[in-house]
Amino acid sequence: xxxxxxxxxxxxxxxxxxxxxxxxxxxxxxxxxxxxxxxxxxxxxxxxxxxxxxxxxxxxxxxxxxxxxxxxxxxxxxxxxxxxxxxxxxxxxxxxxxxxxxxxxxxxxxxxxxxxxxxxxxxxxxxxxxxxxxxxxxxxxxxxxxxxxxxxxxxxxxxxxxxxxxxxxxxxxxxxxxxxxxxxxxxxxxxxxxxxxxxxxxxxxxxxxxxxxxxxxxxxxxxxxxxxxxxxxxxxxxxxxxxxxxxxxxxxxxxxxxxxxxxxxxxxxxxxxxxxxxxxxxxxxxxxxxxxxxxxxxxxxxxxxxxxxxxxxxxxxxxxxxxxxxxxxxxxxxxxxxxxxxxxxxxxxxxxxxxxxxxxxxxxxxxxxxxxxxxxxxxxxxxxxxxxxxxxxxxxxxxxxxxxxxxxxxxxxxxxxxxxxxxxxxxxxxxxxxx
Amino acid sequence: xxxxxxxxxxxxxxxxxxxxxxxxxxxxxxxxxxxxxxxxxxxxxxxxxxxxxxxxxxxxxxxxxxxxxxxxxxxxxxxxxxxxxxxxxxxxxxxxxxxxxxxxxxxxxxxxxxxxxxxxxxxxxxxxxxxxxxxxxxxxxxxxxxxxxxxxxxxxxxxxxxxxxxxxxxxxxxxxxxxxxxxxxxxxxxxxxxxxxxxxxxxxxxxxxxxxxxxxxxxxxxxxxxxxxxxxxxxxxxxxxxxxxxxxxxxxx
Numbered sequence: 209x210x211x212x213x214x215x216x217x218x219x220x221x222x223x224x225x226x227x228x229x230x231x232x233x234x235x236x237x238x239x240x241x242x243x244x245x246x247x248x249x250x251x252x253x254x255x256x257x258x259x260x261x262x263x264x265x266x267x268x269x270x271x272x273x274x275x276x277x278x279x280x281x282x283x284x285x286x287x288x289x290x291x292x293x294x295x296x297x298x299x300x301x302x303x304x305x306x307x308x309x310x311x312x313x314x315x316x317x318x319x320x321x322x323x324x325x326x327x328x329x330x331x332x333x334x335x336x337x338x339x340x341x342x343x344x345x346x347x348x349x350x351x352x353x354x355x356x357x358x359x360x361x362x363x364x365x366x367x368x369x370x371x372x373x374x375x376x377x378x379x380x381x382x383x384x385x386x387x388x389x390x391x392x393x394x395x396x397x398x399x400x401x402x403x404x405x406x407x408x409x410x411x412x413x414x415x416x417x418x419x420x421x422x423x424x425x426x427x428x429x430x431x432x433x434x435x436x437x438x439x440x441x442x443x444x445x446x447x448x449x450x451x452x453x454x455x456x457x458x459x460x461x462x463x464x465x466x467x468x469x470x471x472x473x474x475x476x477x478x479x480x481x482x483x484x485x486x487x488x489x490x491x492x493x494x495x496x497x498x499x500x501x502x503x504x505x506x507x508x509x510x511x512x513x514x515x516x517x518x519x520x521x522x523x524x525x526x527x528x529x530x531x532x533x534x535x536x537x538x539x540x541x542x543x544x545x546x547x548x549x550x551x552x553x554x555x556x557x558x559x560x561x562x563x564x565x566x567x568x569x570x571x572x573x574x575x576x577x578x579x580x581x582x583x584x585x586x587x588x589x590x591x592x593x594x595x596x597x598x599x600x601x602x603x604x605x606x607x608x609x610x611x612x613x614x615x616x617x618x619x620x621x622x623x624x625x626x627x628x629x630x631x632x633x634x635x636x637x638x639x640x641x642x643x
Numbered sequence: 644x645x646x647x648x649x650x651x652x653x654x655x656x657x658x659x660x661x662x663x664x665x666x667x668x669x670x671x672x673x674x675x676x677x678x679x680x681x682x683x684x685x686x687x688x689x690x691x692x693x694x695x696x697x698x699x700x701x702x703x704x705x706x707x708x709x710x711x712x713x714x715x716x717x718x719x720x721x722x723x724x725x726x727x728x729x730x731x732x733x734x735x736x737x738x739x740x741x742x743x744x745x746x747x748x749x750x751x752x753x754x755x756x757x758x759x760x761x762x763x764x765x766x767x768x769x770x771x772x773x774x775x776x777x778x779x780x781x782x783x784x785x786x787x788x789x790x791x792x793x794x795x796x797x798x799x800x801x802x803x804x805x806x807x808x809x810x811x812x813x814x815x816x817x818x819x820x821x822x823x824x825x826x827x828x829x830x831x832x833x834x835x836x837x838x839x840x841x842x843x844x845x846x847x848x849x850x851x852x853x854x855x856x857x858x859x860x861x862x863x864x865x866x867x868x869x870x871x872x873x874x875x876x877x878x879x880x881x882x883x884x885x886x887x888x889x890x891x892x893x894x895x896x
Binding site: 589591592594595596597598599600601602603605606609610612613614616617 | 691692693694714715716718719720724725727730731733734735736740741742744745746748749752784801805
């Protein structure tokens with residue numbers, strides 16, 4: 209495939225010339241070589257590509273990013289962590305990344321029964337799993353991350369371990385005015401019968417243009433139960449691509465809750481591979497968009513074996529000139545009889561200029577399955593609004609009550625109380641909080 | 644208390660109410676009856692402030708105030724209550740949170756201090772008995788998955804909580820079995836006082852066996868064409884609405 213524009217090609221070159229470390233000593237040399245060749249073949253996506261037809265993140269990166277190398281590490285992070293209310297309130301095992309690089313000193317994992325290692329400390333077999341789930345051919349930005357990551361974090365939750373406190377992965381980002389890139393990489397391995405909650409947040413120390421290109425991989429083994437919450441509440445100059453790949457083994461559950469509250473343009477790709485029976489894959493998302501924020505959620509669940517289920521609910525509230533995109537793919541392979549797969553995408557548009565593009569995509573080869581999908585895009589329910597007002601509730605609080613109720617259906621899937629309270633509070637404020 | 648003079652209203656340009664006149668004093672119960680499409684529910688909606696309806700002529704004063712100028716919430720705060728014909732299901736909004744917001748916003752408007760959680764809950768408990776509503780219903784989202792009867796009970800419960808001076812029951816009886824109807828009527832009767840008034844909009848005389856009206860008005864083609872006492876309702880029940888239609892068309896021949 210030829211590159212669609214000259215600029216695309218230029219972008220590939222710029223990234224490669226600055227960052228590709230392909231020395232023999234690099235344990236990820238093979239991965240990086242394959243990624244480089246893949247990206248050279250495909251280039252970056254333009255609007256001509258079906259998967260990116262609404263989201264020209266490539267152009268934004270070309271226009272806004274001038275410095276393709278990683279920013280320097282942040283000083284005084286200890287003080288910043290100490291004063292971060294959210295981190296304090298979560299009271300979990302904190303994994304700190306400083307502009308993309310793991311900082312074990314500042315992380316709070318001393319008494320942890322699970323292991324957290326930077327990629328440089330992995331043995332050969334552990335290192336070989338990096339890139340095996342979120343493969344470089346899946347997305348150009350995964351390939352880019354694979355070429356550029358300098359290090360990464362591998363989290364191993366041993367067999368049978370049930371972790372009560374959440375694992376909180378915090379990315380601290382501080383870039384200069386040239387528009388820099390941060391490319392974090394994470395690999396999680398949840399052993400058999402393990403259970404954990406992982407919360408991922410990004411803290412920006414300034415509002416300079418930044419391109420955050422994240423890749424996370426999850427290997428969820430038999431009967432492991434994982435809850436994964438991710439909060440995107442950055443700033444108006446944030447460009448972001450997040451690729452998350454998940455392999456789910458038998459009897460295991462993986463639940464993802466993603467809240468996208470701000471940014472200039474964010475693209476989230478989430479894929480669940482349901483490889484066995486009796487698995488549950490849950491994907492929940494809430495996006496509250498204002499200004500010119502553009503958020504694109506692409507999800508993909510692949511049912512390969514019988515008797516598993518997936519549940520998906522993404523909800524959006526859009527105002528001003530914001531834009532939302534939802535694309536939900538569900539594959540049910542021929543062997544995956546008795547699959548239950550449900551998908552919903554509901555949106556409220558509060559302004560005439562907000563745009564939403566939604567597309568369910570179901571491909572079902574098995575004949576004994578229950579699958580449903582539905583999407584709605586509308587305004588606030590006028591009848592409900594009148595009902596509340598007729599009881600003496602002012603228009604503004606009535607609106608806020610209805611919007612919060614709409615959003616609450618997603619927030620209710622967060623089971624960690626502290627994180628839920630925090631998210632409820634910020635969502636409440638965003639929706640014009642009443643009472 | 645309520646004075647409606649020559650009220651005309653239209654929806655999307657088509658006239659529905661064509662000159663309604665009605666005077667209601669504290670302590671009175673007025674029944675408004677009439678065939679389908681006569682404008683009964685429109686009258687209820689216009690009084691509560693539903694914005695789709697355009698008042699083209701006439702006036703409505705409530706306790707001396709022109710309520711047509713007020714927003715729906717301010718009418719409610721002034722003491723007008725509409726029990727909906729079709730109460731709306733609102734997923735995600737808990738009945739308790741909704742009511743507390745409503746009660747406290749009404750209190751604020753009236754210059755009263757808000758009720759704290761304890762006082763609010765004890766008020767709720769007291770009023771729940773009136774309409775025999777199950778506490779479990781109130782811990783759920785507002786009207787969500789409620790049966791028809793439960794929704795109507797919930798309307799009367801909200802009325803009890805908000806203590807309006809004018810209650811408009813819009814076909815509160817429709818779709819109820821006799822047991823639910825009795826419970827609803829009993830609630831309404833207990834809330835009646837010499838200071839508040841009730842408008843009962845209904846298609847059937849049956850409700851009026853339980854909520855006994857002081858006056859009965861027949862609405863037809865957007866006008867009150869006949870007024871009388873509760874005996875008029877019995878006559879309508881026996882003869883049907885065609886009797887009124889015939890009488891009216893006879894009069895014009």
